[in-house]
Amino acid sequence: MASTPYTVRWGIMATGWIAEMFTKDLLTNPACRGVSDVRHEVVAAASSSAKDRAASFLSMVGAPSTAKPYGSYHELVADPDVDIIYVATPHSHHFQNAMLALEAGKNVLCEKSLTVTASQARKLVDKAREKNVFFMEAVWTRYFPLSIKVRELVSTGAIGQVYRVLADLSFNKDAAEGRVEWDDSHRMVNPDLAGGALLDLGIYSLTWIFQTLYHLQPEKEKEAPKVVAAINKYHTGADEMTSIIVQFPKHKSQGIATTALRVGTDVDGHNSGGPAIRIQGSGGEIQVMGPAYRPLQYKVIKKDGGGNVEVVDCPIPKDTERDWGHGMFWEADECARCLRDGKRESDTLPWSESIVIMEVMEEALKQGGVQYPELITTDVFDAQSPLNTGKR
Ligand SMILES: NC(=O)c1ccc[n+]([C@@H]2O[C@H](COP(=O)([O-])OP(=O)(O)OC[C@H]3O[C@@H](n4cnc5c(N)ncnc54)[C@H](OP(=O)(O)O)[C@@H]3O)[C@@H](O)[C@H]2O)c1
Incomplete structure (x- = not known):
């Protein structure tokens, strides 16, 4: 029963x-x-x-x-x-x-x-x-079966040792007169609401870098990254384009996280622009088709694969009665299981990792001179x- x-x-x-x-x-x-x-x-x-x-x-x-x-x-x-x-x-x-x-x-x-x-x-x-x-x-995104599968592929060495991850989440919201499509009061660009590309979108680029390059590092070898950032500011003071190099020197790896409000990962609305995420290893590459927050497909390309590309679709299941399924239920299920099991944090996104990612974003914003109000x-x-x- x-x-x-x-x-x-x-x-x-x-x-x-x-x-x-x-x-x-x-x-x-x-x-x-x-x-x-x-x-x-x-x-x-x-x-x-x-x-x-x-x-x-x-x-x-x-x-x-x-x-x-x-x-x-x-x-x-x-x-x-x-x-x-x-x-x-x-x-x-x-x-x-x-x-x-x-x-x-x-x-x-x-x-x-x-x-x-x-x-x-x-x-x-x-x-x-x-x-x-x-x-x-x-x-x-971390709780998507697609993410779980990609982490498994990386940790089992399917593409050898991973040295570099390129990840982008950008929206082309470029508008007339040098502005973007959102009004200055909108939370995406309003400093009073912590607006800007990095905290809203760039965090997903960093998610891919961290879940492949950092999360899988053995606990005792976890390495705080070095960070170099370039930021273009919007006229409100929020960041409109941010690129971050996240370096793990001991692990010989680097991640490059990009985010922007004037050019898009998806160039034409049909995902023709190529992968949003490239996880590059000594033996091949995993490509994830964007958007980085809700990916539905990945590809595995092996160095010795003779030109074969394994393409895997990971659609999001729908409740047909409600005609709904966005993909956030997996993280909710994780919360439920943690509560059931008496766990205070999720193994898939431990507290320490959220903090390290906040530290990276804070450092990038500091390097770019972005400041938010005291409140x-x-x-x-x-x-x-x-x-x-x-x-x-
Ligand atoms: N996981 C994802 O895919 C995803 C996607 C989009 C956004 N987000 C995150 O979710 C958060 C909310 O984003 P959203 O797109 O839902 O924003 P939103 O549509 O503007 O909603 C924000 C809500 O917060 C409440 N709120 C309280 N004080 C507010 C204030 N001073 N100004 C504006 N709203 C205020 C409002 O509800 P009440 O006043 O009625 O309480 C408002 O409806 C952000 O942190 C964003 O990064 C996550």
Whole structure:
């Protein structure tokens, strides 16, 4: 007889775009992706500004009528029926919002980038440890079967020793008069919301470098990278084009992470521009077709393969009843399994690795002279910060 799946009760913090994608994924039937050991319930959602907005969000995503709408983040984190909070606010808010939830003793899955500064990330990790709760950065791509397969290929030596990884996530949003398509107040370019290419997009380029060059290093040999960065700034002060060389000298490897808002990885909207990620080893290369955050295909090209290219498609399963499947359910399943197993962090993205990646981004932004306001860079928690109370 099949055992009862372990159930996790989610509270959704924020009602924006990614909150919608993630919550719809939570509501899909796990059987559609071949999962039977865990399941998810959406029990509450909160808007920073109005209860009505949370109620409309819950009805729009198709949550059960029992799910509770809240008009403040404070009410959400106080709900005893919520096991874990998904923080889906702009990254400017992550430190204060995630800390609010951790302080309340909640488990937390926090969107990327985890924070604005490395110090904030360290403080969140310290708090999760102190409160003995689960905490994870929501880098969903790491939990794709495609990523798992690529990491397995690299670690089993399918392409020999990996020396170099090139990874790009860029969008061509170039617009008239030297601007990009977003308004200056949009979170993608607004420094008050930690805007810029690196924290929003470049983190995925770094994800590919870290999950192939760093994550697979044996624990005792883990090497902090050296970082050289070049940044072009947008007129708001946010970064619009950032290139980072991430060097692991002891491992003789380098990663080159690029991100931009004026040229795209995908040149023509049909993915004709070639792979977004090239993982290059002594015996061959793995190419991943973009976008880097939601890849659906990889290729293995062996040095002695005689021109043969193995092409593997990895489509994202859909719940046909709900007509939905975005690919974020795999990271949710990871959270559920960690909670079930009493784990406080995920092996696939440990706390230490999120912190190292924040350190790399912080160093790159420093080299490029990008500065964010004190309100969003402070590592001092304030439950009454406007970032927690929704006062704009
Ligand atoms: N994993 C992914 O693929 C992915 C994709 C896109 C974005 N993200 C990440 O998810 C986060 C949110 O991105 P998004 O695209 O969902 O943004 P969004 O559509 O602008 O939504 C952000 C939400 O945060 C809340 N919020 C609270 N204070 C805010 C403020 N001062 N300004 C704007 N919104 C505020 C709002 O909801 P309420 O006020 O109603 O609470 C808003 O709807 C970012 O950190 C981003 O990096 C991840």
